Amino acid sequence: MWKRTLAGALMSLSAGAAAVDAAGFKDYVETLKAEAAEQGIKQSTLDSAFADIKLFKRAISADRNQPEFKKTLDTYLPQAVPEWKVAQARKLYKEHRELLEEIGEAYGVQPRFIVALWGIETNFGGYTGNYPVVGTTASLAYEGRREAFFKEQVFAALKIIDDGHITADKMRGSWAGAMGQTQFMPTSFLSYAVDYDGDGRKDIWHTLPDVFASAANYLKNVGWQYDQTWARQVRVTEPVAEELQGLEVKKSLAEWQALGVRKYDGGNLPNRADIEASLVFPDDADGRVYLAYANYDALMRWNRSHYFAVAVGYLSDRIKFPAIE
Ligand SMILES: [Ca+2]
Numbered sequence: 361m362w363k364r365t366l367a368g369a370l371m372s373l374s375a376g377a378a379a380v381d382a383a384g385f386k387d388y389v390e391t392l393k394a395e396a397a398e399q400g401i402k403q404s405t406l407d408s409a410f411a412d413i414k415l416f417k418r419a420i421s422a423d424r425n426q427p428e429f430k431k432t433l434d435t436y437l438p439q440a441v442p443e444w445k446v447a448q449a450r451k452l453y454k455e456h457r458e459l460l461e462e463i464g465e466a467y468g469v470q471p472r473f474i475v476a477l478w479g480i481e482t483n484f485g486g487y488t489g490n491y492p493v494v495g496t497t498a499s500l501a502y503e504g505r506r507e508a509f510f511k512e513q514v515f516a517a518l519k520i521i522d523d524g525h526i527t528a529d530k531m532r533g534s535w536a537g538a539m540g541q542t543q544f545m546p547t548s549f550l551s552y553a554v555d556y557d558g559d560g561r562k563d564i565w566h567t568l569p570d571v572f573a574s575a576a577n578y579l580k581n582v583g584w585q586y587d588q589t590w591a592r593q594v595r596v597t598e599p600v601a602e603e604l605q606g607l608e609v610k611k612s613l614a615e616w617q618a619l620g621v622r623k624y625d626g627g628n629l630p631n632r633a634d635i636e637a638s639l640v641f642p643d644d645a646d647g648r649v650y651l652a653y654a655n656y657d658a659l660m661r662w663n664r665s666h667y668f669a670v671a672v673g674y675l676s677d678r679i680k681f682p683a684i685e
Pocket residue numbers: 554555556557558559560561562563567570
């Protein structure tokens with residue numbers, strides 16, 4: 361959930377960053393180990409976690425591989441949510457329906473959003489990243505630009521190994537340390553991961569009940585509303601002042617109606633004074649416009665990207681309509 365904001369923060373790593381060399385990294389790892397031991401991490405955990413550690417220059421330079429191009433939602437959505445992904449989401453929803461509905465009810469999150477997040481984050485567990493998490497987060501801490509943040513991730517990762525949820529060699533993730541089928545950073549794992557199947561391990565890598573419940577538990581904790589959807593696409597019939605745009609401004613649907621906002625098909629908004637929403641323009645004034653509900657904010661807590669929130673929401677809508685038999 362941090363990875364895209366991280367990508368932004370790491371954009372300028374190559375320019376002006378302190379030199380990163382393997383010898384300095386070795387010394388740095390020794391200080392990390394000493395600090396972790398002081399925090400009470402077992403020696404056996406440290407031995408296994410740091411056994412083959414090396415400096416991941418690839419993690420540090422991964423931002424260079426992120427292509428720069430101008431996207432709009434109209435070009436992005438068909439790439440992020442192609443028809444085969446919609447079909448796969450619906451098939452998997454049906455396949456795991458009983459478990460999903462049980463977890464959805466337990467945490468107060470509609471299951472279609474759990475499946476949509478799963479599909480957008482890791483292609484339903486198909487692509488979870490194969491970097492050793494301790495190695496990449498230690499490398500990014502050593503690089504120094506966001507040392508405090510990544511050191512915290514290293515220590516959180518060690519605690520997860522120490523607690524027996526996963527072994528060091530199997531703790532794999534993205535180049536920025538996002539792990540498993542939910543792509544949780546280690547600190548998010550400590551806060552939100554769930555052992556739903558009750559085997560004593562929170563396994564977001566391979567155990568679907570744990571994967572689904574962990575995602576739902578995260579959303580529940582960032583304010584998910586079970587009785588609401590995520591957003592609706594709308595159109596504006598007259599210019600809306602800039603200070604009224606964006607997630608910080610909440611107004612009722614009745615107020616937005618008075619300001620000239622209409623359903624996408626041009627019809628009136630529901631006459632509700634009790635439902636609040638924000639008016640968001642993920643592209644520019646000529647692009648798509650959404651009235652975003654509280655759950656949109658929750659998705660932005662997961663990953664601070666409008667495109668991410670819209671992709672998850674759009675896929676969840678495609679799971680809901682038409683109804684799965
Ligand atoms: Ca488990």
